[in-house]
Amino acid sequence: MPTGWGSAVHLAGVRPGQTVVIFGAGGVGSNAVQGAAMAGAERVVVVDPVEFKRDMAKVFGATHTFATAEEATAFVIQSTWGELADHAIITVGVLHDEVIHDAINIVGKTGQVTVTAVGNGWIDENPGMLIGYQRRIQGGIYGGCSPLVDIPRLISLYKSGKLKVDELITRRYALDEVNQGYQDMLDGRNIRGVVLIDHDD
Template sequence: MCDEGKNASTGMFSDGTFRFHDGDTDLGGFCTLGTFSQYAVVSEWACVALADDIPFDIAALVGCGVPTGWGSAVHAAEVRAGDTVVIYGAGGVGSNAVQGARYAGARFVVVVDPVDFKRDMAKVFGATHTFADATSAHDYVVEATWGQLADHAICTPGVLTEDIVNAAVQVTGKAGKVTVTAVGKLEERAVNIPAGMLIGYQRQVRGALFGDSNPLYDIPRLFDLYRAGDLKLDELVTRRYSLDEINQGYQDMLDGKNIRGVIIHEH
């Protein structure tokens, strides 16, 4: 959210230039970094010091997905001990929202994901209950909370849709908070909620970028939690790829085979 990130969506680097080109065509680098490069020149404000005891392939996870998911639960949603939390999507971001909710002391951490493998892994990361569809999760929450519904719903699917947001709103109770971390297609509206559903229960729907995290503070803190055994990072990596296997990595992601795939560079 800081002003230094003004070029994050343009493909330009921090100095306002493009570093990649196809003939006369400028090619953007994602979030002013372009991290599929074996070597990169980046601004000092985009750097966080890495301790010698943290492997590079594990550190890469904490550049985005881990603080985004963890922070969505801990910072943005502000989950508290005893809360009921429903998380939609248990991939590379949602799995860390699960970890954040568990660490914050949530009583019920309910995960919704259609992929069997991801639901199984969600339990490793701290989910108390998992469901393949939103309706089954909603029915369970009604029963488990004696009709009070959830305190929080966190949306972390691969692609955000109106159905997911509506399910998240409906599963939250009075003064419930829906935190939207995922993004959808730019040409489609994902939030279309009757005003009465918000006003009548005083529900809140808010967006979260990078989990409301501060990289300079939160990334070192997450490594401390990893060292202490309170944050699982090794378990997030389903498969490692060489750079020439990058297309297979994307396909595995689309097929729901990975929690996280990591590209290992050879220097």
């Protein structure tokens, strides 16, 4: 949870009234959605090809969801009068050049791309896309969260009902179903799966 939430709150530094686009709505992305919503973003836009994940993103605070970057970009252009997004947060399972390209193109001047994903390759593009428009790419691990500060804060938000945790666990598996859990994750059928171990055995 801190990784996604912190990506929006700490690394991106989302502020009230901003437009945030989150690429990938799995476990990390869903918490980035919650972080952006709690930080006061006016528009929290999610891009994910899996319908189930887009539907769940709305539970966590997404204001708009799209299956493709093209659809999201068209919406952001229209809804911001061409100013584009303030932030793009990448939380896909495997990072690749195309999503970085899409994220850079969806943020406006002085916009920031926050990468909370790993993968292969890097964008092969005109550096003017970053330099000319003063855009920034911010990377980080654990969402920039401090365990001593943010874990108690997240627990408090959960206890007060402001942070959704139980809804993140969309499927529970017995220990002998662990392979099915991994397959469901790869197929986009769960946001977070947990393996339950019967201590009586």
